[in-house]
Amino acid sequence: MYGLCLNPVLLMTSSPAEREIMPYDVVVVGAGPSGLACALRLKQLDPERMVAVIEKSAEIGAHILSGAVIEPQPLDELLPGWREQPPPxxxxxxxxxxxxxxxxxxxxxxxxxxxxxxxxxxxSLGAMCQWLADKAEAAGVDIFPGYSASDLAWNADGSVAGVIIGDMGINRDGEPKDSYVQGIEIHAPVTVMAEGCRGHLSKQLIRKFALDADSDPxxxxxxxxxxxxxxxxxxxxxxxxxxxxxxxxxxxxxxxxxxxxxxxxxxxxxxxxxxxxxxxxxxxxxxxxxxxxxxxxxxxxxxxxxxxxxxxxxEGGIQSLPRVEMPGAILIGDGAGLLNVPKIKGTHQALRSGMEAAEHLVAKGSAEGFDKRLRDSAVAHELHKVRNIRPGFHKGMWRGLLTAAIETVTAGKLPRTLKNHADHEQMQQATEYDAPDRAWQERDLPPRDRLASVYFAATAHDEDQPVHLQILDPDVCTTRCVAEYNNPCTQFCPASVYEMVEDENGLRLQINAANCVHCKTCDIKDPYQVINWVTPEGGSGPNYQNL
Amino acid sequence: MKILVGIKRVVDYNVRIRVRPDGRGVETDGVKMSINPFDEIAIEEALRIRESGKADEVIVVSIGGDECQQQLRTALAMGADRAIQVNSSEALQPLSLARALLKVAQSESADLVILGKQAIDDDNSQTGQMMAALWGRPQATFASRVELDGTTARVTREVDAGLETIEVELPAVITVDLRLNQPRFVKLPDIMKAKRKPLDRTELGDLDIGADAPLSVSDFAPPPARGGGIKVDDAAALVAELKQRGLV
Amino acid sequence: MMSKILIIAEHDSNTLNPSTAKCVSCAAAIGGDCDVLVLGSGIGDVSRQAAALEGVSIVIETDAAHLAHPLAANLAPEVAAAAGAYSHVLGPSTTFGRDLVPRVAALLGVNQVSDIMAVEGPTTFRRPIYAGNAIVKVDVPAETTVVGTVRAASWKEAATGGSASIESRPASSEAASHSRYVSLEAGDGERPDLQSAKVVVSGGRAFGSAENFEKLYALADKLGAGVGASRAAVDAGYVPNDMQVGQTGKIIAPELYVAFGISGAIQHVTGIKDAGTIVAVNKDADAPIFELADIGLVGDLFTVIDEMMALLD
Missing domain, CATH: 3.30.9.90 (D-Amino Acid Oxidase; Chain A, domain 2)
Known part of the structure; x- marks a missing residue:
């Protein structure tokens, strides 16, 4: 068992067809602000370096959603003069x-x-990413929208070798269709994980390398x-x-x-x-x-x-920041967890972490030492200062506001650090929880319901592909979960992906995977942690316009 | 044998179309653009013919500004051998498009021209037929099956009455329907290879197609909203209503 | 100047296609004289049917062996030759018209107005673009022949009761040597294709099982209708994928669409918004589909289907 796991080369050669490999100096997973800043900075510092950016959305920015009010300082550093030609x-x-x-x-x-x-x-962070991608491409970065990094590629020594692009043209049952095309592997000495919040490969890496061993959930x-x-x-x-x-x-x-x-x-x-x-x-x-x-x-x-x-x-801040380096790969941006909650901003942190990563890679040539570099940088200092504000709200808004006031006045210098708790453990059982009267009302502004909202997300998935929301133990849904939590996935999912349906075969969980907007809430909040979000076929998902 | 495939850059199929508040067009600001889906099927068919050994070269052509080079590159990544951009700053109407495509087909000595049956933006469904007429050559529209035998193409067409089969002598224009094939996914390394394939740029003015009086298109409006109609109480009332309206 | 309109008849040698009568209605909206051109071989019946359409002045019949099958390469020169005396040439926006009329327009050297849905003046029209998601006004430039196709779903058939004269016109061209008709394979004779059916009945997840969908198929056969389904019904495995109507399925525009147990999510409605008449049967009186249905019936779909079956006997 162990031998098999530690010998990925053996596993690879036993697969039906050898995957084509494209080598790069750096492969970046995700064309959000952190990934694009990293790729662009790499080219600015070393034009000879071959840099690829893989993005699962059909077009750059189409899976980006953010407020967004941004602090411009990192852009001033990355693209001096940008204010003369700002994003759309x-x-x-x-x-x-x-x-x-x-x-x-x-x-x-x-x-x-x-x-x-x-x-x-x-x-619009989506529009800004498109703008940033144009600049990165002009600098010589190869950007591939519409291709999802569906898995990791490994070196014999157990380090990350790169990513595997998902196969295209697989039907719902996992069989190849006429249009089947085998995905390739992109290998690089360093893989930069810039998947954004709760990236599915980053999740695997954090687990495999126990990157969160010394941090809060x-x-x-x-x-x-x-x-x-x-x-x-x-x-x-x-x-x-x-x-x-x-x-x-x-x-x-x-x-x-x-x-x-x-x-x-x-x-x-x-x-x-x-x-x-x-x-x-x-x-x-x-x-x-x-x-x-x-x-x-x-x-x-x-x-x-x-x-x-x-x-x-x-939202975890510095307490929850995992180790951001591992053999062959680093984590940046929201994929690492760098958002500043009290500021309600993460873009400047994402851009800056991408630039830090690029500078580190050009200086050192490997992932090693990036964790220290990031923790010594302004990115981490900023998080340290506000570390107690978000967890202060764990006991409600009033306590939270008080904590926020104290932490703000003292600029985070009090010698204490509040703890974070895993979100999925915070849910109470339906029979125990007594919801207050929220005085919620009938409403008439669009969208009428979540399905209508999904329409405005223009989300699209070829419906004849494997369901990308894997339920690790489907029995839990129809037995324990329905009794204990009344299937909260049917409530927390903003896209009506999950429905409990009773038909001639009895109660079952219906997964409307084609509605999915790739928000990852289910992967996070499901109390039993049986929902595993994986990437669907490249190019699937929402087609956000100026979000 | 040379196959010429015409492609158009259009608002992507998945984009929700919104009419601009000023009524002068639809919103294209920050909107995803793609190869017209029917044209993608045309490319795929041309590639399959070449891969079956019945053609030597697939040339893609698009008429438009430099932004359409993006779609030409995609066609090259799918497998087309080379691309031609006919540079035009203004959007042409089908008759002029047909004249321009014909000039290109003639200068390339194309034996077969494959186009989509219509573009999903203007929904005109005219260009291929017009080109065939101007060329004095046969047309086979709405193709759901294409078989080449020497200089004859046997084409099955999706018509309202069923499936019509016709034979046309090459050179000819074929326009393709949805069920002809499933276009291939582009393999990532082919995107890199496509960057090195030839993409020539010709000025529309150099094709000397003359000037046709264009239709004037204005007053873009969203479709009228459907209002709720009447309610009936039972199946009898429903059937009576349908009969009265002549619908059953 | 008064308009003089020539309509290209669509037929199968025996019967005039109803789309021709719709073109006559469109011509009536334009105003002026309206003639119908019947091209074919052995088409006497067709010409008589055309002559019976209210509003038609003259039926021009060109009967020639090489026009027996609707090959655009053979028909277009005949239309172009006849068109000289006319201000307008119209054909139906069916596969017949969409194949032929642009070829005629090119021979006449004009652009074509496709899918006329409304007439605002002799040279001013409304037509849908972007699959009906936008409507535009089109003005044909002065001094050029108006060549257009008429969108079936927008026009009613002209009444019969007219008595136009029938004139014969010899063919002006030879058969094109480069195009040959081989065969026509009609649909399998069972249920019409979802996309071209004039009537479509459609079912949602409320059917509860694949077996229960049989009831819908039976009703469809009684109505000569195609059968569609909502995504929920497809996802539940009751019906195959190719029956799905809506955003990620088929976009259809039948003259009558009857939705049974379909709530009417935008994703579904996008696929039917061009339908002529929408009927909704749903037990939930608050279902959004009632907001756009032309005829709504709140009730149990199985009861309604059973009753309809009996009433339609």
Missing amino acids: VCVPVEKDQLFFMTRAKRIRVPTPPQQNNHGNFIV QTYGIGIKELWQLAPGKGQAGLVQHSIGWPLDPDIYGGSFIYHLDKDRVAIGFVLGLDYADPEFSPFEAFQQFKHHPSVRPLLEGGEIISSGARAVV
Whole structure:
């Protein structure tokens, strides 16, 4: 058994056909801000280096979803002069507002210093990644959208050799179709994992190399976002609004954002911690309720929804930051877990970690030493300063706000570090949990339901392919889970992927894999951890436009 | 034998189409663009014919600005031998497209031209037929099966009445339907190889196709929303209503 | 100047295709004189049927052996030769018309207006683009012949009761030596193809099993209808993938679409929004499909199907 596992070469040669191998100096998995910054920086520092970026979305940016208000400093370093030719959606922040919401009212409260956005920009991160990819390609990076890195390739010594691109043209039962094409392997001395939050290969690597042995469990949130075209004249370009409070229960961490772009377009969304306890809670519904608050609804009325989507965000901070190097590979960006929760920003961290990685690789030539470099960098210092704010909310909003105030005043210098807890362990059983009366109401703004929301995500999967949401133990769903948690996957999934269906064969879990928007919430929040998200055929998934 | 395949860059099939608020077109800002799906089937068919040994060369041509080079590169990555961009800053209507394609076909001495049956943006379904007419050559539209035997092509066409088979002598224009084949996935190393394949650029003006009076296309609008209609109480009322409307 | 409109008849040598009567309605909307051109071999019956359409002035019949089969290469020169006296040439937007009419337009040296769905003036039309996701106005430039195809789902058939004269016109061209008709294999004679069926009945997951879908097939056969399904029914394994209607399935535009137990998610509705009449049968009165159905019936789908079967006998 062990011998077999330790001898991947043996396994490879026993496969039906030898996979073609393309060698590179560096292969980057994921064309988000961290991966693209890394690839571009590598080329800037050493134009001779062959760099490939693999991206599962059909087009660069199509799986990117973020607020997004960004700090521009890393861009100034990476692309001096970028302000003269900014990305397509890029609006300077004019005004910051924070509100506390009750069912009927919203009350303006002071903006905490971390959320002061003076000098920052509202962007579409998807559009920005496209823009960044053009620059990277111009610098000589080979970028391959529409190809998913479905597995890892290994060297005989157990180090990471690169990635395996998923086969195309496999039917639902796993048999090759007429269009079958075997995926290739991309090998490189260093593989840069830039998959974003809860990357499925990064998850394997963290487990295999026990990268999280010395850190707290990673914690997550879910972000749901829509882009709206408002009725003419309703937009206030540059206005940034956040809220806490209703419609969330006080023990759920989270809040809303409304970012006014140009041309009467507005990005509206909701982010909440996945450590909530109520198994029947629906993050999607919470967001839709927020849109119907008397202070928000008038903004959207008369407008049109353009695009929508959801994505898990990483919230664990420095306590949960795993070791970011291993033999042959490194982790960067949200794939490592670098988002700054109190700032509600991760893009600057992603860009900076990508650049740090590139500089490290050019200086040292291998993964070794990157963990120390990142932990000594501004990226980690920033996380250290705010380390206690998010876990302070573990005991509810009021305790959290108090902790946040103390940690902010002391700039994180108090000699204490609060612990993180795994999100999937925080759910209470349905019979034990007594949900408060949330006074949620009938609603009429689009999208009507999650299925309609998926439509605005333009998500597409060839339905004749293996289901990419693997249930490791399907019996759990119809026996234990239905009794204990009432199948929370049917609630937390923002895309209605999971349905419990009763038909002539009895109760079963119906997986509508084609609806999936690749947010990874199920992989994180399922209380039994039996849902394993893997990449579908390359090019599948949402086709986000300017999210 | 040379096969010429015409391809068009269009808004991707998966993109939700939105009419621009000013009514002057549909939103293409930041929208994914792809090879027209029917044209992809045309490329695939040409490649299969070449791979079966019945053709020597597959040339892809697209008429448009430099942005269509992206789609030509994809066609090259699928396996086309070389590409021609007919550079045109403005979008042409089918008659002019047909004239331009014909010039290219003639200068390349193409024996077979394969096109998609229609582009999924304008949905005109005209260019192939027009090209065949201007050429004075046969057309075989909506093909779901193509067999070549020397200089004869036997084509099965998807028509409303069923499957019609015709024979045409080459050179000819074939336009392809959805069920003809399943286009191949592009293998990643072929993307790199495609970067080194020849892509020639010709100015539309140099083709000397003259000027046809174009149709004026304006006032883009979303389709009228369907309102709810009537409710009936039972099957009898439903059948009566359908009969009254002449639907059953 | 008054419009003079020539309509190219579609037929199978015996029967005039209803699409021709729809073209006559379109011509009536344009206004002016309307003649019908019947090309074929042994087409006397067809010409008489065309002459009976209300609004037709003259039926022009060109009867020649080489026109026996609808080869565009043979038909187009005849139409182009006859077109000289006309301001408009129209054909149906069927596979027949879509094959032939552009070839005629090219011979006349004009662009074509495809899929006319509405007439706003003698040279101004509305037509769908992007699979019906946008509608545009098209103006044909002055001094050029209007050549267009008429979208079947947008027009009703003109009434019969007319009595146009029938004139014979000799063929002006020889048979094209480069094109040969070989055969026509009609559909398997059973159920019409989902994409070309005039009537489609469609079922959702509410059917509960593959066996229960048999009831829908029986109703389809009674109506001469094609059968579709929602993605949920496909995913549940009740029906094969190729029956799926909607965003990731087939986009269809039958004259009548009857949805049984389909809730009407946008993904499904996208596939039927061009249908002529939509009927919804669902036991959930709040199902979104009722918001767009032309005729709605709240009730149990099996009961409704059984009753329909009896009533349609």
